[in-house]
Amino acid sequence: MVEPILKVEGLKTHFKLREGMLKAVDGISFSLAPDEVLCIVGESGSGKSVTAQSILRLIDPPGHIVEGHIRYRDKDLLALSEREMEKIRGDRIGMIFQDPMTSLNPVFTIGEQISEGLREHLDLKKNEAKSRAIELLRSVGIPHPEERYRDYPHHFSGGMRQRVLIAAAIACEPDILIADEPTTALDVTIQAQILKLLADVQKRLNSALILITHDLGVVASMADRVLVMYAGEMVEYGDVKTIFEDPKHPYTIGLMNSVIRLDDQRDDELRSIRGTPLVPINPPPGCSFRSRCDAALGVCESEKPRPSSVDGGHLVSCHLMRQGGAP
Amino acid sequence: MTQRQPIDSGKVDSAWQIRRDRMRFHLRTLRLAWYAYAKDNAALGALIFLAIIILISLLAPVISPYDPAEAAGAIAAPPGTDGLILGADVDGRDILSRLFWGGRIALLVGIGPTVVATLISLFLGLTAGYFGGWFDQIMMRIIDVVFAFPLVLLAIVIAGVLEPGVWTVILAISIALTPYIARLVRTTTLNVKQQPYIEAARAGGAGDAAIILRYILPNMIPPVLVFATTLIGLMMVVGSGLSFLGLGIQPPDADWGIMVAEGRGVLRKAPHITIFPGVVIVLVALSFNFIGDGLRDALDPRRRSR
Numbered sequence: 121m122v123e124p125i126l127k128v129e130g131l132k133t134h135f136k137l138r139e140g141m142l143k144a145v146d147g148i149s150f151s152l153a154p155d156e157v158l159c160i161v162g163e164s165g166s167g168k169s170v171t172a173q174s175i176l177r178l179i180d181p182p183g184h185i186v187e188g189h190i191r192y193r194d195k196d197l198l199a200l201s202e203r204e205m206e207k208i209r210g211d212r213i214g215m216i217f218q219d220p221m222t223s224l225n226p227v228f229t230i231g232e233q234i235s236e237g238l239r240e241h242l243d244l245k246k247n248e249a250k251s252r253a254i255e256l257l258r259s260v261g262i263p264h265p266e267e268r269y270r271d272y273p274h275h276f277s278g279g280m281r282q283r284v285l286i287a288a289a290i291a292c293e294p295d296i297l298i299a300d301e302p303t304t305a306l307d308v309t310i311q312a313q314i315l316k317l318l319a320d321v322q323k324r325l326n327s328a329l330i331l332i333t334h335d336l337g338v339v340a341s342m343a344d345r346v347l348v349m350y351a352g353e354m355v356e357y358g359d360v361k362t363i364f365e366d367p368k369h370p371y372t373i374g375l376m377n378s379v380i381r382l383d384d385q386r387d388d389e390l391r392s393i394r395g396t397p398l399v400p401i402n403p404p405p406g407c408s409f410r411s412r413c414d415a416a417l418g419v420c421e422s423e424k425p426r427p428s429s430v431d432g433g434h435l436v437s438c439h440l441m442r443q444g445g446a447p
Numbered sequence: 448m449t450q451r452q453p454i455d456s457g458k459v460d461s462a463w464q465i466r467r468d469r470m471r472f473h474l475r476t477l478r479l480a481w482y483a484y485a486k487d488n489a490a491l492g493a494l495i496f497l498a499i500i501i502l503i504s505l506l507a508p509v510i511s512p513y514d515p516a517e518a519a520g521a522i523a524a525p526p527g528t529d530g531l532i533l534g535a536d537v538d539g540r541d542i543l544s545r546l547f548w549g550g551r552i553a554l555l556v557g558i559g560p561t562v563v564a565t566l567i568s569l570f571l572g573l574t575a576g577y578f579g580g581w582f583d584q585i586m587m588r589i590i591d592v593v594f595a596f597p598l599v600l601l602a603i604v605i606a607g608v609l610e611p612g613v614w615t616v617i618l619a620i621s622i623a624l625t626p627y628i629a630r631l632v633r634t635t636t637l638n639v640k641q642q643p644y645i646e647a648a649r650a651g652g653a654g655d656a657a658i659i660l661r662y663i664l665p666n667m668i669p670p671v672l673v674f675a676t677t678l679i680g681l682m683m684v685v686g687s688g689l690s691f692l693g694l695g696i697q698p699p700d701a702d703w704g705i706m707v708a709e710g711r712g713v714l715r716k717a718p719h720i721t722i723f724p725g726v727v728i729v730l731v732a733l734s735f736n737f738i739g740d741g742l743r744d745a746l747d748p749r750r751r752s753r
Contacts, residue, residue, distance in 0.1 A: 176650055203654070210652030217650070222643040227665040227748055229472075236661070237651050247465045270472055272748045288651060 124151035124191075125295055125328055126175070131188035133167075133174045140402035144170040144183070146352040149427075150345075152296065157322060157329045159339040159360070161375070162349035163397045168332045169218075171349070172298045175330075176209050192296070211241040214289035216299040216318075220281035220306070224273035230257075230284045231269030234291055241292045256287040259324075260317060279310035283317065290321055297322060298330045303338070315342065336379050340364060345433075348372050351398045351408035354427060358434035368436040370413045407439065415440055479751035483744045490741025493734035500731055504550035513541035515548040516699040523717035536720045537709055538699075546727060548701040552613060553731065556686030556695075557679045560620035565675045567625050572632025573667075577640060577659060587633075590626040598623045599685055606694040616686050616695040624682065631674055635667045642666075669746040676739035680732030687728055703728050 133145040145167040152158055160168045174185050177197060190197040192208065200208070209215075217223040225233055234256060235249035244252060250269070257265035260283040273281060282302060289297060299318060303311035319342060322329045331342055339346055343360040348371065356369040367373045374393040395412040407413070410420040419439050427435040485491050503510065513519040513531075518539035520529030526542075528534065533542040575583040593601065605619035639645065640663065648662055687704025689695035696702040698709070703724040710720030744750045 178646060178649055206652045206654050208652070209650055215647070215650035217643060217647050219643055223647040225644045225648070225662055225666070228661070236653075236657075240652060240657075245462075247462055250465060274749045285647070 122153050125154040125193060126152040127189070127191040128171075128175065129189040129191070131171065131174055131190065132186045133170050133179055133183060134186050135183040137182060137401065143352050143400040143403060145174060146400065146403075148188075148347075148349070148352075148354050150347050150354075150357060152328045152330065153344075154295065154328055155322075155326050157319075157331060157342055157344045158347060159343035159345070160330065160332045160347045160349060161334060161336065161339055162355075163334060165397060165399065166349040167352040167400075168334075168349055169300050170352075172215070172300050172330060172332055175298065176213060176215060177205050207241070210237050210289075210294075211292045212294050213296045213298065214292070214294035216282070216285050216289045216297065216302045218301040218304050220278050220285055223285055224281060226273055229270050229272055230276070231271075234284070234288045237288060237291045253287075253291070256291055257284070260284070260287045260290075260321070261313075262287070278306050279314060282306060282310075282314050286314075286317060286321060290325060290327075293325055294327055296328045296330065297325075298332075300332045301334070302331075303333075303335075318342075336375065348375070351400045351403065353408055354435070354437055355409070356434075356436050357427070358430075362434050368430055368434070368441060369409075369438045370415050370440070371409050374412075407437075476751070480745040483747070483750045484741045487737075487741045487744060489737040490744075493737035494741070497731065497734045497738065500550055500734075501554065503547055504554055507544075507547040507551060511541075511544035511547045513544045515540060515545045515701040519544070523713060523720060525717070526719055533723050534717075534719050536706065537713060537717075540699075542706070542720065542723055545701040545706060546703070546724060549703045549706060549724065550727075552696055552700070552702045553683050553687065553704075553728070555613065556616050556620070557683030557731075557735070559617040560624055560682050560686075561675050561679045563617070563621040564624040564628050565671065567621075568628035568632045569671070571625070572629040573636050573659065573663065575629075576633040576636030577655075577663060583633075586629070590630055593623075593626040598627070599688060602685060602689060603692065603694060606689050611694055611697055613696055616689050619689065619694075620682050620685055624678065628671065628675060628678075632667065632671055635670055636663055639663050639666045669743065672746065673739045673743045676742055677736045680735035683735075684728060684732055 128151070129149045131145055131148045132143070135142040135144055148167070148171055150158065160171060162168050170179070170183070173179055175190055175197070177185070179185060185198060188198070192212065195208075197205065197208065224230065231250065231253050234253040235246070238244045238249040238252055239246070254265045254269055257268060262268050262280060262283055273284075276284065286302075297318075302318065303314050306314060315338060318329065318331070331338070333339060339360065345359050346357070346363040347354060348356040348363070348369065350371050356363060356367065356372045363372060364376065367376055371393070374391070377391045378393060380390065393412055398408050398411070400408065405424065406422050407416070407420040407425050410416040413420070417439055423439070425437045425439045425441075427437045428441050430436055430441060518535070519541040520531045520535040520539050522535065522539045523537055524531055524535040524539065526532060526534040531541050531543065533546070536542055536545065571586060575586045596604075601623040602619045605622055606615050609615040609618070645658060645662055648658055653661070686695060687702065687707065690702045690704035691708040696705055698705060706724035707721050707728070710717070710724070714721055
């Protein structure tokens with residue numbers, strides 16, 4: 121097996137709130153091969169974004185990374201100084217955010233914003249940065265990049281801004297791209313274009329991609345591997361085929377049952393998962409999902425399930441696995 | 448370290464081409480900003496009016512028909528008599544000449560403290576808002592205490608313990624004004640700091656210095672500048688008020704506030720002595736307000752549409 125480019129082990133990011141400790145991310149582990157596409161899926165508030173922000177150490181108080189290791193190549197990102205971390209951000213690990221409308225600085229032209237990173241990280245001169253920025257804009261499908269270089273963010277539509285943000289994120293040819301729900305704020309027709317662009321870019325740069333989404337259709341078309349999160353914990357982790365065809369965890373099964381699939385053989389209705397997601401503030405002991413789980417056992421009340429390997433790289437955190445036999 | 452593929456930059460512009468393009472770009476931005484400003488008729492009129500006032504103030508020694516401190520006609524001569532267009536005040540001095548000279552002090556007292564207070568506020572408010580922590584706490588508590596006193600009262604107290612004069616007025620108003628602007632700078636900083644583009648900048652590797660200089664400051668300056676501009680007129684009035692109370696400019700120096708003060712005793716018999724400086728104060732103060740509105744449009748890239 122190839123050496124993973126990123127290895128996250130036992131990551132815990134907690135937020136100290138007045139109501140108690142919000143365990144936004146509570147023990148997430150995964151590894152990322154150099155050209156792998158990992159999709160992190162889960163409901164809103166399940167800790168997907170916090171996981172991504174933790175990798176780049178963008179967590180602000182009251183949040184803290186309380187435990188875990190994040191290894192990028194041979195570096196422990198959590199042990200780096202802030203200055204060293206700044207050199208990684210935007211250079212070796214690029215990030216694309218959810219809302220392209222507000223993720224660009226409104227008072228500078230998009231050309232200046234892309235050139236900024238190039239001059240900072242690659243030590244390019246102004247003129248080199250400019251021509252490279254124009255090339256980048258062209259490569260993400262911005263028409264007439266020479267002229268658009270001088271335009272302000274408000275001159276662009278949402279989809280075009282997301283292209284600009286992708287151009288900025290890949291400017292230094294990062295090893296890892298993190299895209300945090302990059303299509304959520306966009307029109308459905310634009311979503312497909314942006315996802316295709318992301319897939320193209322990932323292939324061209326031969327970089328790893330962490331794609332955060334709650335759209336299972338996106339997962340099916342993009343992912344190599346899938347990490348399912350619930351209430352800050354890893355529920356299931358495996359390659360995309362396994363997760364879609366043979367999900368083991370009751371939550372993953374619930375997710376799969378709640379979406380329409382073109383290859384659906386079933387005649388019955390779509391089913392939703394009953395109840396609402398647990399907000400992990402001072403969570404009770406036991407499995408976070410048990411109150412919504414139809415197959416909950418006695419042991420689920422008292423003991424937190426640990427990830428166990430089903431076969432090979434397929435990990436499931438559920439007591440039913442140990443009982444032997446899928447629900 | 449990580450090995451990096453060489454980057455193919457394609458066609459590279461020469462340095463002078465870049466400089467020429469930048470210059471053209473800045474000129475275009477300026478032109479668009481001016482269009483956005485000039486779209487507002489009130490702002491345009493105010494700017495012209497104020498330009499005339501500033502010119503007159505600068506040229507006061509040349510264009511004043513009479514010495515502002517010497518009697519030039521009959522006591523309280525009405526406008527038009529004795530060859531005095533606006534008449535004479537209670538000491539027989541030419542009101543027009545005194546208005547010309549008084550403009551110098553009024554503008555100095557309006558602009559000076561606002562500039563000083565804004566510069567101090569930018570430093571204090573930005574530091575407090577961006578870094579937070581104990582400095583923020585201490586500064587905000589001090590500002591809370593200062594807010595317990597009305598601005599004018601605070602300025603009176605400060606001016607009262609010092610020797611009366613122009614510099615006292617400027618100092619007093621600067622100190623009294625700083626908390627107001629500092630609070631705006633701080634809240635604006637906090638506001639900008641929460642914008643997604645700040646997190647995006649951090650994710651792109653920007654450090655504190657870059658974020659403050661390239662993200663917070665440019666996005667914070669417009670509202671602060673607009674606020675400060677509207678304050679200039681108000682501070683002129685406050686300065687006139689201090690002079691009116693005898694804490695600022697001393698007679699026989701010409702100051703619009705003093706002129707109003709001197710005329711109030713004969714308001715019924717010779718209203719022109721009070722009315723002319725009063726109207727000028729109001730017009731100039733209003734002009735700064737309109738200019739502030741126009742600046743708001745000119746500084747917003749969204750309004751500088753092509």
